Amino acid sequence: MDLHLIGASALARRIKDGEVTAEAALEHFIDRIERLDGALNAVVVRRFEQARERAREADRALARGEDWGALHGVPMTVKETYEIAGWPTTAGIEALREHVSERTSVAVQRLLDAGAVIFGKTNVPAYASDLQTYNDIYGTTHNPWNPDLTPGGSSGGAAAALAAGFTPLELGSDIGGSIRTPAAFCGVCGLKPSFGLISTRGHVPGPPGALARRDLSVAGPLARHV
Numbered sequence: 597m598d599l600h601l602i603g604a605s606a607l608a609r610r611i612k613d614g615e616v617t618a619e620a621a622l623e624h625f626i627d628r629i630e631r632l633d634g635a636l637n638a639v640v641v642r643r644f645e646q647a648r649e650r651a652r653e654a655d656r657a658l659a660r661g662e663d664w665g666a667l668h669g670v671p672m673t674v675k676e677t678y679e680i681a682g683w684p685t686t687a688g689i690e691a692l693r694e695h696v697s698e699r700t701s702v703a704v705q706r707l708l709d710a711g712a713v714i715f716g717k718t719n720v721p722a723y724a725s726d727l728q729t730y731n732d733i734y735g736t737t738h739n740p741w742n743p744d745l746t747p748g749g750s751s752g753g754a755a756a757a758l759a760a761g762f763t764p765l766e767l768g769s770d771i772g773g774s775i776r777t778p779a780a781f782c783g784v785c786g787l788k789p790s791f792g793l794i795s796t797r798g799h800v801p802g803p804p805g806a807l808a809r810r811d812l813s814v815a816g817p818l819a820r821h822v
Contacts, residue, residue, distance in 0.1 A: 599624045600761030603821035604670055607764050611658070611669040618654040618669025622647055622713055625671050629716070629762045635743055638756040639673055639716040639763075640734040641684055647671065647715030654713060664711030672765040675754050676717040676734075677724050678704050678815075679798040687800040688722040688731025699805075701798025703767055703815045718753030718766065723801055727777055729753055739782060748778030754818050755782035766818040769799055775816050786818040 599607060599621055610616045629639050654669035679685045679697035686692040700708070707714065722731040729737040729752030737753045739745040740760040747756040751768035755778035758766055768775040770788040779786030794815040802810060 600628060600764070601820070602764070604667070604672070604765040604819055608667055608670050611654075612663070614658075618651040618658075618671070618713060619648065621669065622651040622671040622715060625762055625764075626715065628760070632760060633762060635738065636740055636756055636760055637735055637737045638718055638747075638753045638760060640719045640753065641676060641717035642715070643683065644715055647713050650713045654711065666710050667707065667765075668711035669713060670711065670765065671713045671715050671763065672707070673716045673718050673754070673757055673763040674704055674707070674714060674767040675724075675751050675769060676720050677769060677800050678717070678767060679800065679804065680704055680714065680717075683717065685800050685804065686731075686733055687724050688720050688733055689801075690722075690732055692800070692804070693733055695804060697804065699798060702795035704798070707767065712765075716763075718751075718757050720751070720753060721749045724750040724769065724774065726750060727773065729756075729778075741783065746781065748781035750774040750778075751786070751818060752778045752781075755779050755784050755786070758782065758784040758818055758820050764820060767815060768818045769796065769813060769815050771810070771812045771814075775818060779818055784818055784820055785822050787816045789814050789816045
């Protein structure tokens with residue numbers, strides 16, 4: 597199967613057209629992670645069973661004629677800095693090692709509302725504040741093209757996961773290059789949108805539960821294809 601080579605929108609069309617089920621698409625990416633991520637360390641939080649149930653429900657919904665939205669049944673990962681209720685969110689900060697989110701960030705909720713199946717989170721440097729990707733909680737993420745090199749940061753796990761074919765779509769964040777640098781280092785696509793266009797409520801840092809937005813910080817997509 598070539599599902600890890602096509603774009604997220606093409607995968608969404610295949611799922612809606614019945615060419616592949618959401619469950620089969622999810623299993624394709626899970627299999628690649630389980631076989632290949634050991635040396636890269638890109639997808640550091642995994643909720644595969646939870647995602648499997650959502651993928652099955654996405655397939656049942658399609659069979660009933662329901663359309664959840666543009667990403668109906670599409671599996672994807674998000675940067676570890678985004679809060680998801682019941683999931684760990686640390687931003688690689690030792691003081692947050694045991695932090696489990698009580699709420700879901702606005703941007704992630706919008707992805708879920710569009711039908712996405714989120715099955716994992718990708719690695720970041722501590723405080724999401726470096727041009728490489730290492731923290732004391734999850735360790736180092738390596739570049740899929742050359743494991744001796746960095747994938748960049750701070751959305752380094754996101755870009756590495758895309759380049760390795762572990763996910764078709766990612767949600768990153770950027771102040772001074774945290775989407776753009778790893779996208780360039782890993783040969784994938786990344787966009788820093790205009791400030792305020794996408795909500796960063798529920799992104800760590802700032803502290804979990806913060807209401808104020810960080811100056812210059814934006815949420816934005818990374819993907820294999822434009």
